[in-house]
Amino acid sequence: MYFLLLLLGLTGAAIAHHSVNERAASTYWYQSIKHDGLGSSKTYVVYRNVKDYGAKGDAITDDSAAIQKAINTVDGSSTAIRSGAGLTGQPAVVYFPPGTYLLNSGLKNIMGTVMMGDPTSRPILKAGAGFKDNILLIGQQGAGGLDTFFHEIKNLVLDSTAVPPAKSILLLQFSVSQACQLSNVMFNMPIGATGHIGVQTAGQVMPLLMNDLQFFGGAVGYSAVALQLQLKNWYFKNVDTAIKVGDTLTQVTGQGLRFEGCRIGLDATSGGSGHFSLIDSTATNTSTVVSAAASTSMQGSMVLENVIVDSSTVKIAETTVLTGSVQPGSTWIRGNIYSGDSSTATPNYSNGTKITTSRPMALVNGTGHYYTVAPPTYEEYDISNVINVKDVASYKVAGDGQIDDTESLQAIINAAAGKQVLFFPHGTYILTDTLFIPPGSRLIGEAWSTFSAYGSKFKDPKNLRAMIKIGNPGDVGVAQMTDFLFTTSDFLPGAVLVEINMAGDKPGNVSGFNCHFLITGASTASCKTPAACTTARLCAHFTASSSAYWENSWATGQSGGSATPGAAGGFLIEAVNGTWILGLGTEHHDLYQLNINNAKNVFLGLEQGESPYWQGSGNTVVNPAPWTNALLPSDPDFDWCAASDVQCRMALYQKISGSSNINLYGGAFWNFRSGPMQTICSSDCQTNAVLYENNTQMYSYGISTINDKNLVMESGVRGNSHAITVTQAANSGDPLAGFPQDKPAICAGYFRQS
Template sequence: MKLLVSCLCVILSLAAHAHAYWYANIHHNGISPTIPNGDNWTVFRNVRDYGAKGDGVTDDTVAIQRAIDTGDASGSRASGKSFGMTGQPAVVYFPAGTYAVKSTVTNRVGTILLGDPTDRPTIKATADFSGTYLLVGHDPREPGGECCVPDGARCQGHTGVATPGQCTQLLYNDLEIEGGGVGIHLSVTQVHLKGISFKNVLTGVEIASAVHVTAQKMNFTGGSVGIDTTSGGCELLNLIDSSASNTSVLVKAPVASTAPTVQNSLVLENVIVDTTVASTVQAGQTTAFTGSTEPGTAWIHGHVYTNETSETQPLSAPAGKVVPVVRPATLVDKTGAYHTIVQPTYSEYNLSQVVNVKDVPEHPVKGDGLTDDAANIQAILDVSVDKIVYFPYGIYLLGDTVVVPPGSRLVGEAFTQLSATGSRFKDARHLRPMLQIGKPGDIGVAQLQDFVFTVNDALPGAVLVEVNMAGVQPGDVSFFFCNFRMAGARGSQLWKNCSDAKTCLAARLAAHLTTTSSSYWEHTWAWSADLDLDGASGSVLASPGGGFLIEATRGTWLLGLGVEHHVLYQVNINSAQNVFVGLMEAETSHWQGNGTALYPPSPWAADSTPLLNSDPDFKWCAPSSAQCRMGLYQIVRNSSDIFLYSQGWWTFIMGPARTFCSADCQDNGAWYEGNKRLFVFGLDTINVKNLVLEGTGPTSLAATVTHADNRGAVHDVFNTAIVAAYLKQV
């Protein structure tokens, strides 16, 4: 179970501009529609308005905490849970300055901490600082592990970012860490690290516990160790498109285990070191690998499946194996690295270039969770090309498709909700997108950030986001911190009316990336509710059909992707080309499995809810085989140039009774068929019997990669399987 709401987000820019940042000065009229008197809720909080000085001398701890904790007349955000997890949106804004704090600052659920990107602020511990952490990015009233920055009690010097609990993040992106003992300390299930530089840090990344980690575009300079996995708790690490200099050891790993389990698997691809790096990989006190892995090659330690090996026994490569990797030009930059971009802040725009959708008199938009805003939002988008369109926090009901035209830049606030509603999305035989990014053949810019896409009712004909557009450059069509949520929260009729999996057909698809599209995504969670976030009684048994359907051919990049609890599959890559997935996390529907009376593809196989041509029909399973008839985590069929890293699939709970798994309680993870140049670096599962099915059609599928052959260590009492690389369809 992963939540979309307990996150700490700090948005910074490397560039400085003379004019004031538009977001600080725009009309802030966001509301919280799901709580009493929510029209008066304060979303935007400038810490200066709460007494902070930012002069580097005054203790601003109390003022900053006040800005975070202020609720309304009914009470503080720090006490009780009357607002629910989704009813207390907040952006705490830091103008330029240095904010001195003498004790720990604690963030709250649903809160973004935002600095002025035109003149970045600093939060500084005073000389007499008291506490272990400067900033805690987890609301202690909510379940889950803490995520903190920095930690002054570890190693020699400070830790930049620490996850001392068992965190479940998807992505840390575009950070600069200088000095200290440890840059990032990880105790996680999974995480994607992207675009992080470490300068003069003793140990860049210390991994205490993780099933898998992707580290992409990392740069280590002037430290002792780049990444330390010697605790033995890191089951798989993908290090790609990275570099090191003046660093003694790039990856410090434990001695290879002689136990009959797969542990400490490692993939290095396009990793460049100079002659100052004595050991690229050091196992114990022994150098296991030196030099670089140039573009076009990968060095792999762990179990590797290729066409040269038996179908039932993996190749154990404790000394490492070098394999060729051919990346298509579409996916990479001139250095051979996968394209990445930094989330835009639009700090180059001035206030006159920004449109607040709630401040256009001729097209009134409410965002109140009651009014259908589709027509007026469409009218505003059509006349706001090449401007920033700002959506203050609210719930914007969309009773019809809204088309996002080329030249659009949409900015939400504290995860603004766009919610499908009404009869136009009810017919499962005629699918309709809520948000349509361009029309087939469109070329241009369409960038969205900080939204939640959701549904107001059971809408079996709804596709929440359909992407048709491609850009001139990678990232022209992009989504940053845009998440999906079906049921499980206030603001939807499904909040208290989603207890029957047969009827709670929340949506048909979360996202459809069509053949003509090219898009770039960072931190995306497509979550179908397995629990209630806001305190309604009863179980949540939502049954959306599929998660991400990817049929794009022109270049797709997904970094930090989580897809959970969809009936048929979580991700389906169908007849696609040129797809990069840096990390994927997934879970099946908790109502599936032993004890269920509803076997997939039901409830999506009736005349009124037909399957799509790309959907699995589960004909390889016996009619009432509960553990076989569970939503697949991943399908890749008839596709080419597909590059998948750190694919993690977790079956923690199964069946209507929500029984915790103590053994393999799902039969199958992925179905791979008819592909060319399919590179999978890192397949990790929890409680899944067969990692990969192969065959020439549903009735001929057979398991070729199994848990029994790839046993990993126990992680949080659950059984894991680890495969370093699957290369049987290259």
């Protein structure tokens, strides 16, 4: 898919059903800290407190116009409106202090905007009794789609309890794609309401993760249509239908969902949905935890694992097929199943069967659930313990996309480690050498504060150098990064944007939240040969000594529709002590999108991948070129392909080699365009999607592809080398709405237990 080139800058709270009349005064540091982020001009205002724009938050005054003004305004002195797409240089944080903000008309967000409330006392956006629209908040620019990036909504309560229960009202339309966040938001609706819906995603959208949400009352909690998505730690109470799946949803992982007092937990009766994995979830006083349509193909495939219920049932076409819980140690699968031991590509289709499975002890808590962590807000810190990195007298930090900030930032980070939280106002911080993040570090950005690599030290593809280096091997402790963007300001084939070496002393203490990689290099006009266009070596490297938790991350390795090479690889995982990755999007990297190499104990909640546009039909630079002379031992060399077979030599979405105790719950791998002319694919634009080599105790659920001839190729099965074990033809379903030429193929389960 095409995406807009964004260089922002210059180039679980606990569940509580709060009363709307009881809001505490704010002590949150973010409201008090100095906000001096840089935008498109010296007068541009990044941070906007809605009360500075006339909002009252008194539950009486209509605050609709004031809040929309805070979203729209270019700067503090003019009445100009931010550009329609909220593009380069026009990010904004629209901040809500505690209070109840009455709305008589709906709001609309703009691209590049963070709508953020005080997490210590979440503000309420409350539809009035006379609310005149049908949507309380349109959470994205335009109607939504594949180019809808960089929208963020967190720490808010959306409330429709004053609206008549039969009126049709949607609290949040969130039709977005990657690099977006919906986190720590409550949706409060009347119990028994027939027309109220909490969240809806619609159209051709690719969100990665929505996390730590709560739903009370209403007809539907979440109305879901999307190409891929992970839902983490959602709570539904007294909602008629918690989740209603549309007929064009392709790949979803639901982790840590709690259904309480609902009629239906998951309604997948529309019949055209792809794959849904429901794990680590519970249902109490809920009649039906899952209701699905009849199917004899990959459509409507499903995985249930560690789903604990009281008396709930699973129904297919109104026939009960499962009663009671799916306890740890087993997995219930519906769809095409491959044991990984077969030498043929013939699946075993099941309408619902249990298999014996395992989870690595290193990845689970005392109840057998995979560890999850809420994104930190550092609300426990007083303002005196939070430092604005641009407000340290001893060290000048510019964040202007021009001045080298490496030395000053290193000194500030070293001094703050283990003592203070570091706040990075929005801007672009140029780094000409490695920035080391020592144990004890807590870094938080603002509207995707950007670290950008530049200079000769990152040029050598045979001598890789990290831009951000998190700890040294053997280090144990805390190193957290939240709300950042990593990029390059030059063609830097030796750059590893983030290298993680240290381990957390508990899961989540070494972590990245809502951190994205947008590798752009410089002007494509300076590309004279393919090798000159290589922009970076890797987005992220989790080394063998690391143990880290990474949540909601988009890593794209190519500039928009560029017909030239970009970055060699997306994420390289070589850790052995526990790695958790939730909501990962890796796109357009030359060799692979995700590489798990000689690793152990890896949990992957969802991976979305997409091929580089420049590869494929008509391409004259075939993999592993232009990286042939600088391959790492972990890199694929594509020696299983004929030398001139451009479709076989396209980047792998996922390569897993020599690894054990690997548990994967969603793979959404797409190929829409191919070759230098970016021809729209009709079918089989790419030969192979996934390569598995010599792995043990590996479980992969919901492998989804579009326009890939083979889903899985495996080596090491009884001596086989690069055998095709899962084909599109054996797993193909109906055409995808909006892409009528494309037929998704979905394998429900592929596992190797020995």
